[in-house]
Amino acid sequence: MNYFTNLQLKTTFKADNTYLIFSLKKKEHINENQLQFLQNKLDHGILIATWTKAGNGNRLVFDISNLVCLSEYIKAEMTQEKYFDFISQFQKIMEFCSNSTMPTYNLLCNLKYSYYSPSTQQVYFAYLPVTDNSYRTNIVKFLYEMHHKANIIISNGNTMNKYQEYLERLLLIQKKSKNNNTVFSHNDLYNFLHDISSSRQNPDIHDKVSDIRRPDNKTDNIKADISQLYTTENYGSMVTSSSDSDSGHHHTGTVAASCYNESTSDSALMATAYITDSKGKKYYIDHTPFNIGRKGKSENIDVSLSNIPEVSGFHASIVLKDGAYFIEDKSRNGTFISKNKADKNIFCSSNRIHSSRLENKTVFYIYHTPFTFYSEDEFTKALISDTSGISKTRFVNPQAGASDYIAYIKDTSSGETIYINALPFEHEQIPGIKINYTANAVDSYDILNVSQDLLSVEGESIQSGSSFTIFSGCTFSIGSKSFTFYIKN
């Protein structure tokens, strides 16, 4: 199978026009019906071809005047929306070919010989109307190559990841398949594009990160567009420098280092919490809310108990709150947790929960169906690892030392740490002051000057009898001795 490796293609210039010329071997035949059919299909993104005969063979000539080849165009930055518009246009071209009973694998899918019109904002492809099956494009490879060469301003990393995984999956399937072009159709691509556009994330946050730049490659620094970051109406003048961003030594810029490498390895999402049913089957809680009910997975139910009529459509949800898992009942017939393993009456009203925290090995019942919850050390974050098993995890473990102090004070001179286990707090080493919660607040702290003449907080003198709201990292001094206050959380 010849995937355009031996194609005779060249670009020529004549007067003000540019042409792509495809030379066929003498024995190949042009499908004249297809050629005729494609004469006026520019609106569908198919270049018009002219057939010329030459002594040593045939030539198909495509007029590509005023078009930019995609390999060059995608080097310039483009928004993620524009990029997927390209993909979408390509999908429509594939669909057109298929609906016209023309094999899609005769589309000339090569970044150097695919084109874009800046004026019409359309992509154009040459179609090879040949009867010989020697020339077959690998569309998945073409999409994959474009994905990795395009300079995209990423506004939704989730979508980009999904698309990359989609292409990698198709490539893997292709490798195993004898016929590369049967693994992928315009319908597949259409469904995928539809799925990712309907699962658009909250625009609030992604709009705000739309100025994320994608670096050219692994080793280059991030390009930062500094010219648009400043307005003189806010500051008297702004320090600017040239956007010599390759070295990253300009003074100003906001950069987000989002960098994609070519990767052939899959990544697996493993949750650090999961539930098991009575048969031991595991359901990983890799997202929240994690829903259990009688409805199906297509209706946002993660564990479906479709054969139990007493289970509500949306029976219960496992949610994450303040770093801990909770199960919330949403049902008619109840969700139950018994604190006593020997409880013979598990399904009594006193065991019915509205919202209950899930600890490691908690057994809960969806109506009468038992599940056991497992959690590794109360972690609140998902674990990501690649197939090599190398953990790339970042965990938040706010429960670490939860039974310990709530705050501490560091004596700046001696380095000694004084732990605060309860409030209000007084200590002989810090005489004449008291630390307590700010009135009507549990996440704010005040230092009260009980009887000190020389108390100052962050350089501000605090009179005896007065209080001052302090923050984590706040320094205060009593005479010549200074201290720093830290909140543990």
Next chain:
Amino acid sequence: MNLISAYYTDEGLVKNVNQDSLCIKAAVLNGDSVILAAVCDGMGGLSDGETASAYIISEISKWFENTLPDMLRNKAGILDIRQNMDKHLHSLNDKLNSYSIISGKTMGTTMTAVLIISSIGKMITAHVGDSRLYKIKDDNTEIITTDHSVIYEEIRKGKLTEEAAVNESRQNQLTKCMGAGLKNVSYDYIISPYEINCVYMLCTDGFIKKITKDEISDRLKPSVISNDIIACDNLKSLTELNLNRNETDNITALLIKLQS
């Protein structure tokens, strides 16, 4: 006042996505310099961490551009500016958490930022997580921030030595960060005078795990950092040192040096 600044970032040997974000901003108001530098190290899922860190950096930048100038014009004191910054950061934290609920994906990020206000003669360091601020002088290098990590808690309590901590498997466990479903988390703030001809270096934890304080000092001390290009080259060489020592995490560092 002149500013030397540089940054370098790399996604590391293993990861496909760089979840670190950073910013360096400098402005002049009525002849006085105002400088913001910040790094964020996103956590968790491939795109979630990147989104979280980029979002926080983006919003801190906007606060610097849109809110801070008015406060400075109204002669706000350093404590008021800190309070305003804290309020803003907590609002961003809540938005991250709300977004997590909607998207069903938990996301979080560390955040370490330095704000230098020359008209007041002070700098504010805002910090949560295990990214760091180093203050580097020719004769001394110190870590200004306190890691909010399980390992650091144990070091501080004397349960673990720093040497033993190097090989600890719990190195990536934080006790607090922005987002990740956490509420009412206290961020650390340090208000201090800033120093001229001193290098302030902010970095994510990937930058410091495989290199020593001496190696940092040798390449980044003020007498060596004489211009932007050398600053960038030296950050790059330290990054490459990390990579050669098989650092797998994202690696990001930036530095600023004020010169009279």
